[in-house]
Amino acid sequence: MDQRKGVSYKISKKLKNPVVAGTLVFFSFIALGAFIFWQRYQILMEQRQSEMSGIIEMVEENIGQSLKSSYSAALSLALLIDDDGEIGDFENTAPRLIEANPILDAVELVPGGVITRVYPLEENSAALNYDILADSTRNEEARKAISSRKMYFAGPIKLRQGGTAVVGRLPVFIDNEFWGFSAVIIKLENLLRQAGLFGLTQDVYRFQFSKEDPLTGNEVYYLPGPVPDEAYSEYIILPDGDWKVYIAPKNPYRELASLWPLAAFIFILSLWMGWMMMRLLKRPHKLEELVEAQAGELYKSELKFRTIFNQAAVGIVRVDTGTGRILEVNRKFRELIGYSREELKNMDYRKLSHPDDIAENDLCMKKLLKGEIREYSLEKRSLRKDGSLAWIKLSVSPLWQPGEEPTSHISIIEDITEKKEAELQLNKSYQMVMDQNRRLLNFSYIISHDLRSHSSNIQSILDLYVISEKEEERRNYVELLKKVSVSLNQTLHHLNEVVSIQTNLDLKREPLKLIYFIEKTLDLLDMQIRSKNALVSLDVPPEAEVEFNPAYLESVILNFLSNALRYSDPERQPKVEVKAYKKDNNWVMEVRDNGIGIDLERNGSKLFGLYKTFSNRSDSRGIGLFITKNQVEAMGGEIQVESTPGKGTTFKVIFG
Known part of the structure; x- marks a missing residue:
């Protein structure tokens, strides 16, 4: 115990030493000042990055508008080419395009990759009869436009007629055969001027324009000045020409330099506080007066700390x-x-x-x-x-x-809301794609089976036709072949309709009132309802609203209601009940009938299969329920069915 007291006494004595106490105060304020300095520096850096992002977004928008204008001009030029590959009134159209699009310096028509038409002719005559596709130093980007079948901006390249420019080439195809290019030429300085690179904060920031060389794979820079340091720069990638546009501060240490007065103030304040602590301990008789003075200084320091606290990012x-x-x-x-x-x-x-x-x-x-x-x-x-x-x-x-x-x-x-929502959306998209792949894989088996059946029938009829010697038999085989052909065409139509549902990942959704679509469908089926003398009852709240595709919702309701009428029991008056209610925060639509019903024990697993029918009706094709199920699932919903033979069927659509 005495030993511990002795150690405490020595520590207390050292802390009362003016030099030790002053030094501790100095380093304490240096630490606090370093924190304030760092926070202020972070705020300035964020402001700079935000300003650069705004400027580079403006440049991206300007270049995007210029390229869209160029694309419109190239498309207008391509429309001069008729179905025989002949060029229309180029001499009158080209000047109007140049006049309407200040961004353009020249336009060209390049049949088969050879420049045959150019405007203005006088300044660009050196380019005539130049075969782009034969030039191994230039044809890589031209072939890229052909393979993608989209407009691609090559360059910047040195032109045969002089100057450096980007060349936008729109591939033209006639009857799916490559005809040539409709091309526009934009001088590099003109493109950069339209983008605003020569007028946006040139006193603070500098720009750089680059592209990966298609032959060497190296990034080539086209503006004077050093290569941008990615630690201090922002950049955008323009996919139409695979270009990069950088923005970087001319002086990356400008913000840091602006804070040197603050650093000097912190150092001087810390030094002064340490010196004051030394004086306090040297003059115990002035302690009270100095403490009061220091209270004000501490208040100011706390106020500064509070300012940093509230300005933190x-x-x-x-x-x-x-x-x-x-x-x-x-x-x-x-x-x-x-x-x-x-x-x-x-x-x-x-x-x-x-x-x-x-x-x-x-x-x-x-x-x-x-x-x-x-x-x-x-x-x-x-x-x-x-x-x-x-x-x-x-x-x-x-x-x-x-x-x-x-x-x-x-x-x-x-x-981290934006980051997290992006992750959740990515997972949702991934799950959607996996579901689509699963359905398409199952669907491929159906396609293989159905098309193989038709092809076998056609092959058998053709074999019989070849070996038949009687003209009457051959005519019969031709008639059979026509019927199989009609059946094959109908099958392909159905398969195409199903594929369009299963591969569409960007279906339009909007809030839809169920009662409106149900009443609209009943109006369409009015003649069938009258002819069947059917009783239809509705129990659908006006507030029942679902997020769905309008065309799909019409198809789903029409399918269920028309099936309820089509498969009614001839021995009794048809009754159809349609109602909607909420379950677990989701709306459920229920269509109940008293028709012939379905034996779910025998046919439940095949109920929604393609070309699966469960009645002896000649107009049953087995396509309606398959398409309806795919439409509902594509919208994130679910279908349930309850049925008893001879009593009726209930279909439930649970909207996601």
Whole structure:
């Protein structure tokens, strides 16, 4: 015990030494100032990157507009070529195109890869009769346009007639045969001027224009100046010509240089604070006066710290660890969550968490309180004031030392909503593609079987036709062949309709009122309903609304209602009930009839199969239910069926 007291006394004595105390104060303020300096530097760098992103986006838009204008001109020029490959009124059309599109410097027609028409002729006559495809130094990008069947901008290249330009070549095909190119020429300086590279903040930033050489694979730069350093630059990639446009600061250390006065102030302040501490300890009789003076300085320092706290680029929250009450928040967090400082004061942080994410956070907090961990990070959902969700990355650090009683902790919150939503959308798209692949694989087996059946029939009839010697038999075989041909054509029509459903990944969805589409379909079936003397009842709430494709919804409802009428029991009056209700937050449409019914024990597994029929009717094709099921599943829905032979059938569509 005495030994510990002796050690404590020595430490206390050293701390009272003016030099030691002054040095500690100096380095403490240096550390605080370094934090302030770094935060300010980060803010300036973010502002610079944001400004460069805005400028480069403007350049991308300008170049995009120029290329769209060029494409329109090339397309107009291509329309001069008739179905026989003859060129129309080029001499009158070309000047009008140049006049209407200031971005263009020349236009060309290049049949078979040889330049035969060019305007203006005088400045570009040296290019006439030049075979692009025969020139191994130029033909790579021309062949790229042919293979893609889209307009591609080659270059920048040195022109035979002089100057450097980009050449947009639109491949022209007649009867699926390559005819040649409709081409436009844009001088490089003209393109860059239209993009705004010569007028946008040239005093602060510089631009660079580059492209990968198709022969060597090396990136070639076309503007004067050094190669951009990716650590300090922003860039865009323009796919129409595989170009890169960079923007970079002329002086990458400009922001850092602007902060040297702040660094000098921090150093001088720290030095002064250390010197003042030395003076305080040297003059105990002036301690009270100096403490009061220092209180004001400390207040200013705290005010500066608060300023940095509120200007931080991420959300910062201080929380009472024991109660979970929020003690302090910065501006960035308030902007993210939508609450004011007063609303957040003393609020339990759990109220800002999604209910499904509270358990994981509480588990990590328990480990932190037990000392098992000293910090933790996790991704979770946070509830904004307006009820929307924000994905955040939460990093929690305690403000107590190991072995001490827990007091409060700091939470650093980073908004990752866009990143997370992109991940979720990517997973959704991946699942959709996998489902499409699965359905297409199953469908390929159906196609193989059905087409093989038709081809076998045709082959057998042709074999019999060849060996038959009687003219009457041959005529009969020809008639059979016509029937098989008609059946094959109908099969191909059905298969094409199903393929269009299964391969369409970008179907238009919109909110649709069920009652409107059901009543519209009943109007279409009015004659059938009258002829069958059928009773139709509706129980569909006006608010029943689903996200669906309009054409698909009409097809689905028409299929179910027409089937209910078609397969009615001739021994009793047909009755059809249509109703809609909500189940598990999803709308369900139910179509019930008292028709002949389906034996689900025998046919349940084949109910939605292609060309599967379950009645003796001659007009049953087995295509309707297959298409309907694919349409519903393509919209994220599900079909259920209940049926008893002789009593009727109920189809349920659960909208996703």
